[in-house]
Amino acid sequence: MTTVESYAKVTHLETPRGLIGGAPIAHDAAEAERKYRREPGFPVPLLIAPATLWLVIFLFLPLISIFVFSFWKSTGHGMTPAFTLEHYQAFFASEGFFDPSKPDFLTPSVFIRTLWSTFRFTITVMAICLALAYPLAYFLSMQVENFKWQLTLFLLAMVPFWTSYLIRAVAWLPMLGRHGLINEFLVSFGIVEEPVSFFLYSEFSYTMALVQLYVVLAVGPIFFSLAKIDRTLLEAARDMGATPFQIFREIIAPLSLPGVAIGMIFIFVMVMGEFATAVVVYGGKSSTTGTVILNYYAIANYPFAAVNAFMLMVAMMIGVVIILRLVDIRKEL
C-alpha cells in the first residue's frame, strides 16, 4: 500500500463534518486488536455467571411472565391460564371504538391516552432537565480548572441524592403550599393579596418536582463525556480561527452526545415509570400508566395490569431505541 493510498483510506473513514472535520480514526486492525484482547486470569463463565443469573431470575423470568399473564383470564380473585386477547382489546379499544355509529369511534381508549400523556410529559421533563443539566455540566467540566474544585462541586450537585427520594418530593409541600414559604413571602411583601394556588398540586409543581428529582441523572453522564474531550482539539480549533460557537457546535456538542443520550435514557425510563411523585406533589390529579397498573393490581385484575405493564415496557423500549438511533453510543464512546 502506498502512502497516498493509506492516507486516503484513513481520511476516507469519516467524511469530514463541518469546518473542523472529524478526528482521524485509528487503523482498523489496531482497533480490533485493542478491543478484543482478553486479560488472562479469570474464567469467563465465573465472571458473567452472577449477573446472568441475577438477570435471568429477577428480570427475564418476571418479564416473560408478565407477557404470559397478559393473555390469561381474570377470575376476579386471581387468574387462570388461558389465551385470550380480551385484555389487549380492552387496552386499545374503548367502548364504541371503530363503531361508526358512535360519535367517539376514533377516540383511542383511556389507557392509550394515559400512556400517551405519560410519554408527552416525560418528554417535557427530559427537555427541561437537559436545558438545566447541560450548562451545569459544561460549567463544571469546562470552566472549573482545578480538579479538586471540579470534584467538590460535582459532589455538591449530587447532594440531593443523599436523601431519600420521598423526602425530596415531600420537601416541596412546605415550599409551594398555600401557606408555604413562597406564598408567605409573596403575601407579606404585598406582591399578591391571596396565596397562589397553582404552585402546588398542579402540573407546575409536578414538573418542578420531577425535574429536581431526576436532573442529577443527566448532570453526571454529560459531565463525564464533556470532561473526556481532549482539550488539544479545542486548542487546535482556536488556533485555526474557530469561534467559540463553532467550537461548541462542531467539537463539544457532538462529542458530548453520548453523555446526553445516557442521561436522557435514565430520565426517560424513570419518568415513564413514575406514579409516586404525582401522589405527593400533584395531589393524585393525574394518572400515569404506573397508576393504572397499580389500580388494576389492587383489584386483583392481574392480566390487565400485565397488559398495561407490557405496553409501558414497549413504549419505553421504543423510546430507548429512538434515543440510541439518534446517538450511536458504542461508536461515540
Add this chain to the structure above:
Amino acid sequence: MAYEGLRQGKWSRRSFMKATAAGLATGALAGASFPRPAAADAGLRTIGLGVSIINEIQEKATKDLGFPVVGQALGYGDMFSKMLNQNDQYEIAEGYFNDMRVMGPAKVWQPLDTKKLKDWDKVTDLCKTGRLTPEASVGQGDAPYKFMWCDENGNKVQGPSRYIIMTPTFHNADSIGYNPKATGRPIESWGELLNKDWRGKVALLNVPQIGTMDAAMAIEALGLKKFGDKGNMTKAEIDFLVDYLIPLKKQGHFRAFWENFGQSVNLMVNGEVVLESMWSPAVTAIRAEGVPCVYAFPKEGMRGWHGGHAISAKVQGKQLDQAYEYINWWLDGWAGAFVSHQGYYHSIPDNVKKHLDPADWDFWYMGKPAAKDLPDPFGTIIIKKGEVREGGSYWNRYSKIAVWNSLMDENNYLVKRWTEFLTA
C-alpha cells in the same frame, strides 16, 4: 482468598451453584423484612392495615397470650394482594368485609367455628343480621352480614350458620372532615363535597371504589340523581357520576386526591383544603396538630366499613389453637378499647367497656359530652372537656349507615372511568 480458590479451580461447578443459591436465598430473606417467629409453631404472624396493626396491640397480645404475635401493617393494595396471594406468609388476616367478594371464593381463609369463639353470643347483630338495633337500616352495598356466614367448607351461605369466614371486630363509619373555622358553618350533608363554595378546597379519597361512593353520596344529596345501589352501581350510573365529576375537576374544584392517611392530615393541617372525605383517626391527628377539625355526621347517613379477623387456610395444629386464642383476645375488648380512642368501634361493646375509663366510654360510645380532657391511644390530649362527638351514640350512628364499602360488579369499568376522571 477466594481469588486463589478460583485460580486453582477449587470451586467446582456444584459448590459454585450452592454458594450462589445461598447468596440468593440470603438476599431474598433480607429483602423480606418480615421477622419470622423462631419456630414455625411458636407464635403468629398477623397482617392488616395500620387500623388494627399497632405495636402496642400486638405487644400486649404477646404478653397476655404467652406466645409471640408479630404484626405487619401494610398499605391497602399490598395488604390485599398479600392476603390473597400469600396465605402461607401469615396466620391471621385482619381484613375487611368489603374484600370478601374476592377473599371468600378464593378460599384463602378457613371457615371459623363460632363454637370456638368465646363470647360469640355477645357479638352484636350488626354483622349477624345487618341491624345493630331493630329499627336500624341495613345500608346499601356489601353489608358484612351478607358475606360473613359460610358452611364448614367455606362456601358462602345465608346466615345464621355455625361457621363464619371472618370474625367481626373493629369497624367505623366514615364521612367528611372539615375545619369549622374555615367553613364558617357546620357541614351537615355529603352534598357539600361538590358545593361550589369550596371550589379548590376539597379533597377526595383516591381509591376508586370509595371515592366514587362518596361522590355518589354527594350527587344524591344534591338531588341530581338517585342511585339504585351506591354500593353496586350500574355502568350507566358510573357514567353519570364520572361525567358529572370531570367538568368539576377541570374547573379546579378538587385540590387533591389523597391516597394515604398522612396525606389527608397534611392537606387540612397545611390549609390546602377546608373539607375532605376522611377517616376518623385523621380527625384526631389533625386536632393533635392544633388545627380545628370536626367529623361531620351527614344527614344522609355515613359510609360504613367493617374489619375483622380471619385465619389463613394453611394454619393447622397448635398454631390454629393460637390463632383462635388471638381472636378471642381481640373479642375480649382490650384492643377494641385501645382503638376506640381513635373513634373506632368494636363488635362487643360490653367487653370494651371493661377496659375503658368511664369518661372515655361515655364520650366515644355513648355520645355524651367529655367529662374531662381525653387522650388519643398514645396519650396526646385531643378531646377537650365538654366536647361532644358528632352523631351521638354508637347505636345512633349505626342506625343510619347509608352504604358500606363495597366491591362492585362493574369494578373494572369503575376503575377505568376513574382513571379517565383523573387523567382529564
